Amino acid sequence: MITTKLLKLFTSVLLLIFSFSGVLYGSSALEIMTKVDARYTGDSAISDWRMILIDKKDRKRIREIEIFSKEYNDVDKSISFFKSPGDVKGTSYMSFNWESTSKEDDSWLYLPALQKVNRIASADRSGSFMGSDFTYSDIDGFELEDFNYKLVKDSDVVDGKDCWVIESTPKNKKVIAKTGYLRSIQWVRKDIYFVVKNRILVKKGKKVKLFAAKDIQKIDGVWTAKTLQMITTKNKKLVHKSIFQLKSVKYNSNVEDSIFETEVMQRGL
Amino acid sequence: MDFNYVLKIFIKFFFVTFVIFCASISYSQDDDFNLESDDFDLLEDSSFDQLELELEKNDNLILADENDVSDLKKSDEVLLSKSLDGLSGAIIQNFVYGLQNPPDIFNRNNKGIERVETILNLDFKGELAPQFNFKIGGNFRYDWGKWKNNKFQTNEDSTKFNIKDFYLDYYPSSQIWLRIGNQIIARGQLDNLSITDTINPRDLSIPGQGELSEIRQQVPAILLNFPISDLKVELVVTSRAGGNLMGEKGGSFDPTIPFSQNLVNTGGNPFTINYLNPSNEIEFFTNINYSFNGGDISLVFSDENQNQRSLKNIKSKSLLSQLDFGFDRIQILGISGNLARGDFLLKYEGANISGASFLKANLVDLPGLKKNQNVLGLGFDYSGINNLTIGYEGNLRIIDNYSNDLTIAKQTLGHSVQFRWTGLNDLLSINANLSRLTGEKSIIGSLATSYKPRDGLTINARYVQYDAVEITDTLYPYQKQDVIILSTEYSF
Structure with missing residues (x-):
C-alpha cells in the first residue's frame, strides 16, 4: 500500500482539488475526485523506489526504499525500509491510516543508530518525508472528505492526454494544519481518473509545490506512475525538488499481516 | 526548601504544557476560518507553465543519467547484492578542544586539545539460511595522543578494537523472533532517563559529549519475542552484562576525583x-x-544487577586504601507508555525499584542502606511548530521508609529540555539540550549543529558546558571541562 500508498499518496496528491458545488461540463468535481479516490490501486503491493533529492545547485542525494503496503477494511497499512545510502540504511517507517476520521493515524520511525522504535505524533503530517519535497501527508494520503472541490476547466491537455482541471481547498483549519496545504489545482486524466499534475499552495513559507506523475503504465491491472516529481518553489524560483522512480512493483502479492509490526522494523527484512 | 522550589517549577511546567496541549486540541477543532489570500492567484500564474517545462527537461536528463548508471552497474549490483549488500560503516574523525583550565588533578590541566580520535565502524548483516540472519559489527578506534606532563603528547597514541553488535536472528515463524548474541535492546520511552530502559549499561565516561546512539552498550543476551493474543511478550536473559562505563583515571571525568578531594575519608592514604x-x-x-x-x-518486570555500581567497602592496607565498588541486585516492577494526540507525544514511565542501596551521611559507614524507591518519569515531544520539536523529560524519585542518615534526599527531581530543528530538506539540524541531574543543581548544557554537504557525509559541531553549584553535586569536580567538539562522519 505504500506503493499503493505512494501511488495513492500520489493519487491523493491527486485528491486535492475541486468543487464547484454542482454539475458543470457534465461531471462535478466531487464526482471526479470520488472516482479518483475509488480508482483501483491494488489490495497490496511490494515496490522498490529510488528517491532522488536535488537542491537548487543541482546537487543530488539518492535513496533506495522498499515499501510494503496492504489495504484492510478499516485501515491502510504500510511499512518502508531504506536500503541506501549508508547514513539512512536500516531506517524504517510504518504508518496505519485509519478510515474512521475519529481515529488519528499511527506512525512509527526506527532509527538504526538508536536501535529503537519511536512513535511519532501524527497530527502534523506536513513535515518533509525523509528530506524530500513530499510530506508525510503526501505519502500517507488524503481524505476525500477533507476538501471542497471545484471544476475550473473542463479540458486541458497534459502529456497529450485530456484532463479535467480541479481546484481543491481544505474544509477547515485542522486539515490545513494536518496537510500544510492551503489550496491546490489538479489535472485529472479523463480516461483513467489519474492525477497527473498538481500545483499546491503550501502554508509554510508561502511556497508553491509542483507535482507531476509520468511514465504511466498499467501494471498487474493497476494504472501506475513510474515517475513522481515534487518541486518546491518560492517566488517562482526553484528551492528543491524530489523525484521518486519506481524500480519495480508487484501488486496483490502475498504481503503478510505480520510484517506490519514494530519488531519487523527493528530486525529488518 | 530547594525541593519545594524545584517541585513548583516542575508543576508549573506541566501546567503550561497542559494548557498548550488543550489549546492545541481546541484550535484543531475550530472549523470557522477564512481562506482568503492574495497568494491564491499564484497557482494560476502562467509563468509556472514555463518553469515546469524547464524543470521537466532537466529532470529527464537526471532520470536518463540514473537509468544509465543502473544499466551499467546492473551486473555489479547482482554480485554486490550477494556479497556486500549487508556491509555498512562509517569513518568518524573527532577533534575535541577543552575550553577551560581544569585543576592539576586531571591529566589535562590547561585549555587545549582534549582528544583527537579516528573511529572506523563496520557492520555486516547477512542471511545464513532461510529464517537465520546474522549481524556482526565493531569499531576500531585510534587515539592520536593523550595528555601527559602538562601537554597533549602525540607519541602517546593508542588503538582499540571493540565488538559491538554480534548476534544471530532466528524466525521459526513470522511472529516469533529469537535473537542470540551481543546486542542492544532499547526499550522505555524517555531518551535521557533510564527508568525501565535498563537492559543495556550506559557509557557515562564523557557525559553529554556523545550521541545518544553511542551511549547504550551491547550486552550478551537472548531475546525471545512472541505474541499472545493482542499482546507482545518479550523475554530477555543477559549474562555478564557489566555496569555503566566510567571515565579513565586522570581523564576529564575520572570517577575517583571526588574521593581524591577527600570526599571520602580513606585515612589520608592514596x-x-x-x-x-x-x-x-x-x-x-x-x-x-x-x-x-x-x-x-x-509492563516491565526485571531481576537484574543495577547498572550503576555503588561503594561497598573500603579496605585499608598499610599506606594504600582500596575502594570496592559492586553491584546491587535489584527488582523492577514498572510501566511505560506513550500517547500521541495532535502535535503532542506524551511519554511516561514509572517503576518500583527494590534492592538498591544508598550511602549514609558518614560515607565510610558501609555498606549503604537498602531502600525501596518509586520513580516516575514524564515527558513530551511537541512538533506543532515548523521543523521544530520541543522535548521535555522530568523524573521524580521518592525513597520509601526514608531515614535521615542517608546522603540523598527523600525526594529528588531531574529535568531535561531539548529543542531540535531540522531544515533545508534535512540537510541541516540544530539541537539544544539542557539537563539538570536528578537531585542536584548540576546542569549539562549542549548546543549542536549538523550539516550534510553530500550523501553520506556529515559535519558536526557541538559545544558542551558543565555547571555545578553545590560541592556535593556530582559534576562539581568536573565543572571546568567545557569543550567544543568538531567532527566529520562519512557513511557508506
Whole structure:
C-alpha cells in the first residue's frame, strides 16, 4: 500500500482539488475526485523506489526504499525500509491510516543508530518525508472528505492526454494544519481518473509545490506512475525538488499481516 | 526548601504544557476560518507553465543519467547484492578542544586539545539460511595522543578494537523472533532517563559529549519475542552484562576525583578502585507490550544487577586504601507508555525499584542502606511548530521508609529540555539540550549543529558546558571541562 500508498499518496496528491458545488461540463468535481479516490490501486503491493533529492545547485542525494503496503477494511497499512545510502540504511517507517476520521493515524520511525522504535505524533503530517519535497501527508494520503472541490476547466491537455482541471481547498483549519496545504489545482486524466499534475499552495513559507506523475503504465491491472516529481518553489524560483522512480512493483502479492509490526522494523527484512 | 522550589517549577511546567496541549486540541477543532489570500492567484500564474517545462527537461536528463548508471552497474549490483549488500560503516574523525583550565588533578590541566580520535565502524548483516540472519559489527578506534606532563603528547597514541553488535536472528515463524548474541535492546520511552530502559549499561565516561546512539552498550543476551493474543511478550536473559562505563583515571571525568578531594575519608592514604563482580551474573527481563490506536503501553518486570555500581567497602592496607565498588541486585516492577494526540507525544514511565542501596551521611559507614524507591518519569515531544520539536523529560524519585542518615534526599527531581530543528530538506539540524541531574543543581548544557554537504557525509559541531553549584553535586569536580567538539562522519 505504500506503493499503493505512494501511488495513492500520489493519487491523493491527486485528491486535492475541486468543487464547484454542482454539475458543470457534465461531471462535478466531487464526482471526479470520488472516482479518483475509488480508482483501483491494488489490495497490496511490494515496490522498490529510488528517491532522488536535488537542491537548487543541482546537487543530488539518492535513496533506495522498499515499501510494503496492504489495504484492510478499516485501515491502510504500510511499512518502508531504506536500503541506501549508508547514513539512512536500516531506517524504517510504518504508518496505519485509519478510515474512521475519529481515529488519528499511527506512525512509527526506527532509527538504526538508536536501535529503537519511536512513535511519532501524527497530527502534523506536513513535515518533509525523509528530506524530500513530499510530506508525510503526501505519502500517507488524503481524505476525500477533507476538501471542497471545484471544476475550473473542463479540458486541458497534459502529456497529450485530456484532463479535467480541479481546484481543491481544505474544509477547515485542522486539515490545513494536518496537510500544510492551503489550496491546490489538479489535472485529472479523463480516461483513467489519474492525477497527473498538481500545483499546491503550501502554508509554510508561502511556497508553491509542483507535482507531476509520468511514465504511466498499467501494471498487474493497476494504472501506475513510474515517475513522481515534487518541486518546491518560492517566488517562482526553484528551492528543491524530489523525484521518486519506481524500480519495480508487484501488486496483490502475498504481503503478510505480520510484517506490519514494530519488531519487523527493528530486525529488518 | 530547594525541593519545594524545584517541585513548583516542575508543576508549573506541566501546567503550561497542559494548557498548550488543550489549546492545541481546541484550535484543531475550530472549523470557522477564512481562506482568503492574495497568494491564491499564484497557482494560476502562467509563468509556472514555463518553469515546469524547464524543470521537466532537466529532470529527464537526471532520470536518463540514473537509468544509465543502473544499466551499467546492473551486473555489479547482482554480485554486490550477494556479497556486500549487508556491509555498512562509517569513518568518524573527532577533534575535541577543552575550553577551560581544569585543576592539576586531571591529566589535562590547561585549555587545549582534549582528544583527537579516528573511529572506523563496520557492520555486516547477512542471511545464513532461510529464517537465520546474522549481524556482526565493531569499531576500531585510534587515539592520536593523550595528555601527559602538562601537554597533549602525540607519541602517546593508542588503538582499540571493540565488538559491538554480534548476534544471530532466528524466525521459526513470522511472529516469533529469537535473537542470540551481543546486542542492544532499547526499550522505555524517555531518551535521557533510564527508568525501565535498563537492559543495556550506559557509557557515562564523557557525559553529554556523545550521541545518544553511542551511549547504550551491547550486552550478551537472548531475546525471545512472541505474541499472545493482542499482546507482545518479550523475554530477555543477559549474562555478564557489566555496569555503566566510567571515565579513565586522570581523564576529564575520572570517577575517583571526588574521593581524591577527600570526599571520602580513606585515612589520608592514596587509594585504588576495585570493581567487584556481581554474585549473580544472570539477569532477567520481561516486557509485555500492548499497542492501540494512538498509543503503546508496556509492563516491565526485571531481576537484574543495577547498572550503576555503588561503594561497598573500603579496605585499608598499610599506606594504600582500596575502594570496592559492586553491584546491587535489584527488582523492577514498572510501566511505560506513550500517547500521541495532535502535535503532542506524551511519554511516561514509572517503576518500583527494590534492592538498591544508598550511602549514609558518614560515607565510610558501609555498606549503604537498602531502600525501596518509586520513580516516575514524564515527558513530551511537541512538533506543532515548523521543523521544530520541543522535548521535555522530568523524573521524580521518592525513597520509601526514608531515614535521615542517608546522603540523598527523600525526594529528588531531574529535568531535561531539548529543542531540535531540522531544515533545508534535512540537510541541516540544530539541537539544544539542557539537563539538570536528578537531585542536584548540576546542569549539562549542549548546543549542536549538523550539516550534510553530500550523501553520506556529515559535519558536526557541538559545544558542551558543565555547571555545578553545590560541592556535593556530582559534576562539581568536573565543572571546568567545557569543550567544543568538531567532527566529520562519512557513511557508506
